[in-house]
Amino acid sequence: MSDAPTLPELIDMQIRTTGPMSVATYMGLCLTHPSKGYYKGADPLGAAGDFVTAPEISQMFGELIGFFFVSLWQQMGSPKEFTLLELGPGRGTLMADMLRVACRAEGFRDGLDLRLFETNPALIAEQNARLEPYGPKWIDGFDKVGPGPLLVVANEFFDALPIRQFVRGVDGWHERMVGLSDGKRSFGLSPTPIPASAMPEAVANAEPNSVLEVGLANGEVMTRLARTVSTQGGAILAIDYGYARTQTGETLQGVRRHQYADVLDAPGEVDLSAHVDFEALGAVAAKAGLTVQPLATQGQFLTRMGINDRAKALSGANPGSAADIASAKARLVAPEQMGNLFKAFCAASPGLQPPGFA
Numbered sequence: 001m002s003d004a005p006t007l008p009e010l011i012d013m014q015i016r017t018t019g020p021m022s023v024a025t026y027m028g029l030c031l032t033h034p035s036k037g038y039y040k041g042a043d044p045l046g047a048a049g050d051f052v053t054a055p056e057i058s059q060m061f062g063e064l065i066g067f068f069f070v071s072l073w074q075q076m077g078s079p080k081e082f083t084l085l086e087l088g089p090g091r092g093t094l095m096a097d098m099l100r101v102a103c104r105a106e107g108f109r110d111g112l113d114l115r116l117f118e119t120n121p122a123l124i125a126e127q128n129a130r131l132e133p134y135g136p137k138w139i140d141g142f143d144k145v146g147p148g149p150l151l152v153v154a155n156e157f158f159d160a161l162p163i164r165q166f167v168r169g170v171d172g173w174h175e176r177m178v179g180l181s182d183g184k185r186s187f188g189l190s191p192t193p194i195p196a197s198a199m200p201e202a203v204a205n206a207e208p209n210s211v212l213e214v215g216l217a218n219g220e221v222m223t224r225l226a227r228t229v230s231t232q233g234g235a236i237l238a239i240d241y242g243y244a245r246t247q248t249g250e251t252l253q254g255v256r257r258h259q260y261a262d263v264l265d266a267p268g269e270v271d272l273s274a275h276v277d278f279e280a281l282g283a284v285a286a287k288a289g290l291t292v293q294p295l296a297t298q299g300q301f302l303t304r305m306g307i308n309d310r311a312k313a314l315s316g317a318n319p320g321s322a323a324d325i326a327s328a329k330a331r332l333v334a335p336e337q338m339g340n341l342f343k344a345f346c347a348a349s350p351g352l353q354p355p356g357f358a
């Protein structure tokens with residue numbers, strides 16, 4: 001048995017030593033602590049894990065995204081060298097489904113430089129097993145991509161990056177902190193007010209006790225990628241749960257074995273995530289010179305990309321699986337399932353016309 005402190009012990013020790021920590025620091029430690037973070041442990045995906053993602057529901061999801069990128073690649077003149085980068089590729093399923101269809105386009109595979117950005121060693125092994133024939137390289141920084149056009153895909157990645165939370169008081173906004181009360185982890189507020197003028201215009205008139213979530217890490221990642229896309233050409237496609245306009249509301253959530261779980265209990269064993277502020281992401285991409293498409297729901301995007309025809313073709317080829325294919329399609333596009341909650345965001349070089357967006 002090891003005497004090394006557990007992640008909860010480490011977090012509590014840090015709070016006792018240096019005082020309450022921001023929600024972002026807490027979330028970062030819980031998810032990506034170098035040895036004990038949630039995303040450093042076993043594969044969290046699938047029925048036996050904590051959650052199921054769209055690529056794991058049906059191959060149609062990745063195949064349609066493969067067509068999406070072939071269209072952009074062709075619009076760019078079928079460049080002989082280009083980078084395809086996935087952020088948080090999970091088991092590699094999305095990329096494998098994408099490449100199965102995309103590599104049918106003449107020249108796509110020859111020019112492909114496949115890069116993956118991933119923190120979880122167990123998932124890196126799975127990605128390697130699935131994607132090895134395409135010669136993937138894992139990168140730990142976004143400056144490590146080739147000089148050609150850059151195409152980026154991210155499904156349920158941005159929701160996993162730490163957010164800060166602020167609560168509206170009468171004298172301004174106060175950052176929400178994680179501290180200890182009677183030895184138990186609990187939320188509190190920083191006593192120092194931040195003036196409303198320092199917060200987004202959209203929440204200027206927020207009611208007292210409103211919660212604002214700010215994804216600084218999201219902005220940082222998008223800034224770096226958008227600058228590269230802006231100089232080298234390309235596009236960024238991000239699919240995630242989130243909202244179209246910057247707004248107040250608390251969305252930080254914990255999930256464990258497919259059930260909601262307390263955010264403060266069992267650090268490192270619970271998946272923590274927050275809805276993505278797509279307006280903020282779009283503002284960063286636009287500032288870097290990219291054209292941001294009107295946000296689409298996942299249902300709209302997949303329907304415009306042809307999921308109905310794809311489902312029909314797959315069912316025709318496998319009549320015995322027709323009911324499963326129909327149910328997977330409904331799960332991805334039906335408004336009451338994933339169709340409306342998840343959004344598709346695209347920022348691209350000016351002049352490109354990403355399919356699937358109005």
Ligand SMILES: C[S@@+](CC[C@H](N)C(=O)[O-])C[C@H]1O[C@@H](n2cnc3c(N)ncnc32)[C@H](O)[C@@H]1O
Nearest residue numbers: 039053088089090117118119120155156157160
């Ligand atoms: C919710 S899973 C989504 C996986 C996959 N995209 C899918 O749709 O199945 C989040 C992914 O992002 C990775 N991830 C989370 N935080 C990360 C970070 N800070 N840096 C790199 N990868 C990260 C996780 O290990 C995982 O692969």
